[in-house]
Amino acid sequence: MSVLVYTENWDGKFKKASFELISYGKAIAEKLGMPVYALAIGNVANDQLNLLANYGAEKIFHVKGDKVSKFIAASYTHAIAEIAKKVDAKVVLFDHNYTGRSVAPRLAVRLDAGTVSGVVALPISYAPFVVKRSVYTGKAFAEMQIDSEVKILSLMPNSFEVRENKVAASVETVDLDVADELLKAIPVRIEKIEGKIPLTEADIIVSAGRGLKGPQNWGMIEELAHILGAGTACSRPVSDEGWRGHDEHVGQTGKLVHPNLYIAIGISGAIQHLAGVNSSKVMVVVNNDPEAPFFEAAHYGIVGDAFDVVPKLIEAVKAFKSAH
Amino acid sequence: MKVLLAVSHVPDTTSKIRFVNNDSEFDKTDIQYIISPFDELVLTRLLEIKEQTNNLDITVVTVGGADVEPTIRKALAIGADDAVRVDAEAVDALFVARQIAEVYKNGQFDFVMTGKESIDFTGNQVGEMVAEFLNLPSVASAANLELNGNVATITREIDGGKEVVEVQTPFVTSGQKGIAKEPRIPNMRGIMMARKKPLSVVPAVAQGVHTKVVKFSMPQSKGACKMIPADNPAELVRLLHEEAKVL
Numbered sequence: 001m002s003v004l005v006y007t008e009n010w011d012g013k014f015k016k017a018s019f020e021l022i023s024y025g026k027a028i029a030e031k032l033g034m035p036v037y038a039l040a041i042g043n044v045a046n047d048q049l050n051l052l053a054n055y056g057a058e059k060i061f062h063v064k065g066d067k068v069s070k071f072i073a074a075s076y077t078h079a080i081a082e083i084a085k086k087v088d089a090k091v092v093l094f095d096h097n098y099t100g101r102s103v104a105p106r107l108a109v110r111l112d113a114g115t116v117s118g119v120v121a122l123p124i125s126y127a128p129f130v131v132k133r134s135v136y137t138g139k140a141f142a143e144m145q146i147d148s149e150v151k152i153l154s155l156m157p158n159s160f161e162v163r164e165n166k167v168a169a170s171v172e173t174v175d176l177d178v179a180d181e182l183l184k185a186i187p188v189r190i191e192k193i194e195g196k197i198p199l200t201e202a203d204i205i206v207s208a209g210r211g212l213k214g215p216q217n218w219g220m221i222e223e224l225a226h227i228l229g230a231g232t233a234c235s236r237p238v239s240d241e242g243w244r245g246h247d248e249h250v251g252q253t254g255k256l257v258h259p260n261l262y263i264a265i266g267i268s269g270a271i272q273h274l275a276g277v278n279s280s281k282v283m284v285v286v287n288n289d290p291e292a293p294f295f296e297a298a299h300y301g302i303v304g305d306a307f308d309v310v311p312k313l314i315e316a317v318k319a320f321k322s323a324h
Numbered sequence: 325m326k327v328l329l330a331v332s333h334v335p336d337t338t339s340k341i342r343f344v345n346n347d348s349e350f351d352k353t354d355i356q357y358i359i360s361p362f363d364e365l366v367l368t369r370l371l372e373i374k375e376q377t378n379n380l381d382i383t384v385v386t387v388g389g390a391d392v393e394p395t396i397r398k399a400l401a402i403g404a405d406d407a408v409r410v411d412a413e414a415v416d417a418l419f420v421a422r423q424i425a426e427v428y429k430n431g432q433f434d435f436v437m438t439g440k441e442s443i444d445f446t447g448n449q450v451g452e453m454v455a456e457f458l459n460l461p462s463v464a465s466a467a468n469l470e471l472n473g474n475v476a477t478i479t480r481e482i483d484g485g486k487e488v489v490e491v492q493t494p495f496v497t498s499g500q501k502g503i504a505k506e507p508r509i510p511n512m513r514g515i516m517m518a519r520k521k522p523l524s525v526v527p528a529v530a531q532g533v534h535t536k537v538v539k540f541s542m543p544q545s546k547g548a549c550k551m552i553p554a555d556n557p558a559e560l561v562r563l564l565h566e567e568a569k570v571l
């Protein structure tokens with residue numbers, strides 16, 4: 001019996017989210033009295049794989065080969081299912097990112113497992129197994145009980161901290177046969193957005209709305225995001241107007257985000273927008289309208305004109321960064 | 325070509341969320357229901373393809389009691405051709421996906437679509453589960469869909485960019501923001517025609533249910549917003565560092 005963590009790699013490298021996820025898996029495994037194992041798929045060098053032992057993974061399974069060199073939901077599901085059966089996994093963990101969303105539900109069918117996506121904390125109890133997730137696009141939480149023998153969870157980004165927990169680990173390379181039938185959705189090309197931090201993994205998000213008056217004024221938003229190491233986002237009208245890409249739209253009909261810090265500039269805070277962002281740990285609002293509903297939801301607020309406040313904020317952050 | 329589009333019946337985006345029965349149940353009092361916005365965008369894209377190719381029949385499927393029929397009729401009014409209601413409460417994603425997979429098997433469909441998630445449970449699960457039940461290829465989070473004969477070219481969002489995927493029918497894909505610009509609104513003719521379009525009701529098949537909601541809760545109130553003078557953003561930076569500890 002074990003807890004199995006799917007650790008995603010980007011061009012052979014792991015990101016912080018994978019270390020958080022193993023730390024989370026280790027905490028669950030201790031409660032259940034089981035070891036935690038990691039699983040990586042694709043071309044990853046051994047020094048990277050060994051990093052996973054720093055957070056408690058006692059065994060690291062590495063599935064590689066031409067047939068898994070590119071992500072395909074059906075073939076990755078197959079690979080993870082095979083390893084899960086091999087190690088008698090009772091809990092299988094994913095990040096709640098695009099890959100987790102593609103694979104965890106398929107795996108649930110394959111293993112006849114109960115699954116809860118977007119979990120925000122450690123289980124509330126282990127027998128029965130109850131976890132917490134946000135529902136109604138962040139307007140509420142639900143405590144969900146999973147009754148199946150195998151349980152599959154996907155963890156919201158920024159929901160758990162990285163915990164160092166170095167163990168002696170072994171890497172086991174697995175050669176897996178993948179039927180051609182599982183390779184039918186063919187990835188043709190990937191267009192990376194260079195120099196931008198994906199919203200799903202950003203610790204800090206700087207977001208702006210119609211208050212910026214036009215796409216030509218986003219320079220200061222990008223600059224503020226850059227010096228904070230933040231991702232950039234926008235409100236629905238901004239993406240509907242085409243000022244920014246749809247990938248930046250956060251809110252009920254865009255993306256649900258979960259950063260440590262969300263800075264909203266020139267966004268009034270309609271209920272649909274707040275729904276997508278109010279599970280942020282800390283929210284800051286800058287708006288020239290003191291009646292803007294966002295002030296009700298935010299932790300810190302500045303009433304003022306964005307074109308006046310943001311440049312000053314940039315200077316203040318620069319001063320802070322050079323002092324720390 | 326025939327597509328099966330799974331549509332969910334959800335509270336309107338402006339709904340105030342409340343719970344009853346010891347916080348174990350959603351309070352439906354005064355709630356307006358709508359087609360989940362992602363499903364509506366997918367329906368819009370399918371109608372564009374239908375008009376361009378003159379070769380697409382759109383069947384919508386919803387799992388729910390008779391109370392979901394106005395939502396189904398709205399999808400028909402927007403332009404879907406016919407509909408199936410699986411007569412059962414949508415208890416969890418695995419259960420719903422299994423029902424949709426059964427409807428697929430009992431029809432002659434070329435592909436299955438759904439919105440990436442419903443805006444009530446936001447599980448992001450059903451489309452992928454349907455694919456696995458049917459052993460079909462799946463592509464999640466499609467921000468664009470082009471159909472050329474039986475080959476679909478799908479641009480999907482991934483972490484840090486976009487990926488273009490090609491897949492032949494049959495397949496399953498879920499759509500997100502970007503797949504269509506603005507959702508279509510039904511016109512009077514559509515509403516009149518929708519009344520006559522076929523809506524069949526089928527019983528659910530048995531499927532084990534593994535998850536249930538034990539309790540709902542509301543986010544903790546965070547207290548009043550701390551206001552900082554507009555001429556002193558350095559104070560904000562100090563508070564974010566020393567008090568909130570997020571910098």
